[in-house]
Amino acid sequence: MTAGGKEGKMENLKALSYDLRKNVVDMIMEGKGGHIGGDMSVMDILVELYFEQMNISPEQMEDPDRDRFVMSKGHSVEALYAVLAAKGFFPIEQVIREFSKFGSKFIGHPNNKLPGIEMNSGSLGHGLPVCVGMALAGKMDKKAYRVYTVMGDGELAEGSVWEGVMAAHQYKLDNLCAVVDRNRLQISGNTEDVMSHDSQEERWSSFGWHVISIDGNNYQELKAAFEEAKTVKGSPTVIIANTVKGFGSPLMENKANWHHKVPNAEEYTQIMKDLETGKEAALHE
């Protein structure tokens, strides 16, 4: 059975996500670098968005009615590459072979010289304000497209995020949906030790946003949250996606040192085995 086919969609997406995580691991091994922990936590959010929610495909990138996506947590670009490759934007073999190599187009943060990528990112706190502009343009032109961004939880310490949060509320951008990949770890350790982010729900709510809090590695909850966001009128929506950093392999899960660690040969074998086990389980759920 092939993951990601049209039949048995939900389960196949889950299985697909394990294959894409394997692609990520291969990229990072080849490129000798990357942000593996956040790639693993954010993968299900991206798969749900690209395969279920957004009308984005290689054929639609010039369509003014396409949905817009900005990967604000640009350091998880490996996960984005894997998803874009699975959508047909470029061959995954090319990404794995060239990632971070001399002269490569596949660099360590999103770059819009590549097909499928709207905006360059990498510096945190830019994605949401940029999406405010995209959503405003949609309102001005009376377009039905929706605008999505995915941020990291550590990223929320950037003040510019909150400038965008205020503006999105001010302009009643109900065509804008932000997702926070709440994996609770950042490069220096637990987010709560670095700069407290608890009470995210209250924080966003107090800024006038519609807030949905979910298990961000659960496809049923992801799907329900994105569908709910589409029904909200007059307010932007934030999905606090509670995820597991390093999701898919107990070796990495919830360990801060896997923020950007490159696996050694032994770890590689174990991670790939764990991901295959996860995929098999998903296929037989």
Add this chain to the structure above:
Amino acid sequence: MNKIPNRQAICEVLMERAKEDKDIVVLCSDSRGSASMTPFAERFPEQFVEVGIAEQNLVSISAGLAKCKKKPFAASPACFLSTRSYEQAKVDCAYSNTNVTLIGISGGISYGALGMSHHSAQDIAAMSAIPNMRVYLPSDRFQTAKLIEALLQDEKPSYIRVGRNAVEDIYTEDNCPFEMDRATVVCEGNDAAIIACGEMVKPAVDAAKLLEKEGISVSVVDMYCVKPLDKKTIIQAAEHAKLVVTAEEHAPFGGLGSMVSQVVAQECPKKVVNLALPDAPVITGNSREVFDHYGLNAEGIAKTIKENL
């Protein structure tokens, strides 16, 4: 004496074009009054975006609009726009190649006695150092209008700096030679060449007139296009002169003087003297007083030429 500041000239062009072009969007950060954009906001409320005092947001929102085929003009005090939102200019505009025009108003030391927090004496250096960011300092209202018309024709990011006060006309409505990214030679001469930008062009022209009376022949180049720098015109001016003097309302590093010196040293070595603001908070005063104090006026430029010829 002209009473129309360059910022108002920008608003007038945008208002005229916005009648037909609904993709023109003006954004301000609680700065519509000082940007002379209030008439635009009142006439085209659907094409005006207020972001509040949030310059980073101003630039990122502009980039997002541009990515969706809008033509955003973000007007905010140059001091904040060029440094507070520098990273947004770098990543969201230049690196992402979005059609955003950043308009730094009240540039240089326009805000006078408000102090160094409100001065933008580093914006040429900062913005020019960003790949794919263009930098323009138009000299008078007629050239400013032509520049905005030209920028409406392309889809690349740019930074424009204009001053707060009305400046004397250099050109006229009917006689304002303008070619995009080519400097304007205001007058020809063989003894020295003055290369100036923004508000320094007028005193440069006046300096040439003063020196003419003394038998010294000076050319004046209006280098409104600081980046991409018009090297060809610099070389031509330098080749015909014994001395090159640059004049700019900017810190002494990384601005027009540095760029011209680089070109002249490499292509046609001649003595170059840079007139600029000091590497220090400037003395308290209005623009005129400050310029006079540092010799950034016709007399000061003329004196510098005579001393160095």
